Amino acid sequence: MNKRLLLGAAVLLLASLLLPFGLPHASAQDPLPAIVTFESSLEAIMMSEAESGAATTTLTWLTVGMTGEYSLTLHTYRLDGWETVFDPTTSPLEPRGARVVPVEHPLNFGPPTFLLSIIDSGSRIVDQRVVTIPWAAEAAATEITSFTTSMTTLDAAALSEGSARVDVSWDVSGRPATSQLVFEQVLPDGATSAELPRPNRWIPSMGEGMLAPVSSGETTITLRLSVVDLVNDQVLAEETITLTVTGGTALAVPSGIPPGAEITSPGQYPQAQSAPVVTVPPASSSYSAITSFQVSPMTVNPGSAIRLAWNVQGTGGVIIEQVVPNTAQPTIVVNAQSPQGETTVFLPDIARYSVTYTLWTAPRDAYRTITVNVHCPATFFFGAGDGCPAAGPSQTQASFQPFEGGYMVWRGDTNEIFVHYADGTAGYYLQETFSGLPEAQVDEMPPLDRMVPVTGFGRVWANAPGVRDKLGWAVEPEAGYSVTIQGVATARVPVPEFLFYFTLPDGSVVGTGHGQWRTVG
Incomplete structure (x- = not known):
């Protein structure tokens, strides 16, 4: 009896000592929020309806556990990436809500797809749900x-x-x-x-x-x-x-030359490519045609001067467009009212392979295109490679860490991370995509001869979708080394095989870019 009393007193005393500090209990850590439902009112859509741009659907969702540190984002997949549907800073989504959204064609072979995500204050994805609106059969024959x-x-x-x-x-x-x-x-x-x-x-x-x-x-x-x-x-x-x-096969007569035109010799310009000089018979004032278009020299260094000369028949003047391959839009370098003239333009610095000049008559009813070849001014540090270097090689500090299924390289001058998988595929992560992510945290312990990566490698490994699954555990600690790296100019069609070439700690050279990599030297 005395022992029971003493034991009870001891328990009460322990409880009184712990009470000011609070006892741990199961609800101290609230569970993460979750998406319960995410649905579309549109069950299917014909491709013609999506291409029209007039179709809409009502997206509805229900979440639980949402607090102030979490937010919802809505994306749709178009072309080759996710696009934001509503700006979360100006049009935040409610924990339980519905929105009418346009259903546009995704510009690829997949059906319209929407992605609802719960994001925490550290930009980490907590939960996601996908809604896909399947294609319906077209009502009419093709x-x-x-x-x-x-x-x-x-x-x-x-x-x-x-x-x-x-x-x-x-x-x-x-x-x-x-x-x-x-x-x-x-x-x-x-x-x-x-x-x-x-x-x-x-x-x-x-x-x-x-x-x-x-x-x-x-x-x-x-x-x-x-x-x-x-x-x-x-x-x-x-x-x-x-x-x-x-026009037979003798001279390159531009489109827009009327029947009966008399063809004579082109003008004499050293290393110039030109359209033949054409004597055009009288025509109505609304007709336009290209008499000659000359570009020189035909092979130049980047940034060099190019001489353009033209002579057109008709009214309205000329427009000359400059196009660097694999860039967004043509650049108008000449917009002149005079039907005859010449000028000097300079190649853009990004041109490393070729530049195309197209002469248009102002009504755009006749044109002539001439391509200038650009001499590559540099060589790759390791020997022959596909494409032309964007600049000379550079050296910087780097870090390397091998994994079960590949390796990671951190580039010190730009804070970029390259992930190379054993199957030849690759990932590329800019600093802004991983710097705000949390450190790697795992629930299970790695094997004795394996380890969890830390710092930037760990953030990418733990948070970027699919990276941990493909790389597995790290097999050695991260180690620094001096890397030689060189970029590849991309202004070419087709684009070069890789975007970068760089060295590894063992002295080998790899090429990487466009989602792939391989050893080249």
Whole structure:
């Protein structure tokens, strides 16, 4: 009896001592918030409805456990990445809510997709849900309602030298989501692609663009638009355009030269590529044609001066556009009222491969294109590589850490992290994408001969989707070394194989970029 009393007194005394400090209990750490439901009022959508831009859906959601340190974000997937639907700073989403949102075509072969995320104050993703609106069958059969061009003839010499271009417009209805538009030139023994390089494979059902036919030795050129189901390669619809080849094979007469023009010799300019001089018979004041267009020199160093000279017939003057491959838009370098003139322009610094100059008559009813080749001013530090260096090599401090399924490299001068996986794929993380992420924290202990990465490597490893799963545990601690690195100029079509070349601690050289890597030296 006395022992029981003493034990009870001891328990009461311990409780009284701990009471001021608070006893731990199961609810001291609230569970993380979660998304309970995320739904769309639109069960399916035809591709034609999505391309029209007029379709909408009501997205509804329910979350639990949302407090002031958490927020909701809504994204939709378009082209090749997630785009914000509502700015969380100006139009925050409620823990339980509904919003009417437009349903636009994602500009790829996937259906419209929305992503709802719970984000904490450290920008870490706590929970996510995806809603996909599947494609519905089109109501009508596939039909090419129009496939047209403003041109009727093509110059034989332009076809031979590869500078011929044909502007086309198209409109397709009833197209299934698994189909692609294919533009070809019909040849006597088959067909070949007439498409110019482009960064994205999917082509909208209605649009306009340029095709690039080549010489076939025939008196006509036939261009064909086909709608092809990529699942079974079935041709669902096709239409053709036929243009007459003019000018023989002697000189490159630009489009827009009227019948009966007398062709004479081009002007004499050293190392100049030019259109032939054409004597144009009297024409109406609304007609315009290119008499000559000359560019010199034809091979230059980056930043060099280029001489442009032109002579056109008609009114309205000229426009000359400069295009560096794999850049966004042409740059107008000449906009002159005079039908005849010359000027000097300078190559942009980013041009490392070529620059194209296109002379347009002001009404844009005739044009001529000439390409200038750019001499690559530098070499790669390790030998031959694909492309031209953007600049000379540089040395900086770096860190390297091997993992079970690859390795990580940190670049000291830019604080970027490269992740190279054993299967040849790669990731690339800028400082702003990982600096605010939390340190790596894992629930399980690594094996005795393995470890958890720390600092920037750890933040990327623990928080970037898929990185930990593919890399596995670190097998050695992070170690510093001096890296030699060199960037690759990208202003080329097709783009070079890699964006960077750099050394590893063992002296080997790797190329990395565009989601891939490999050892090159």
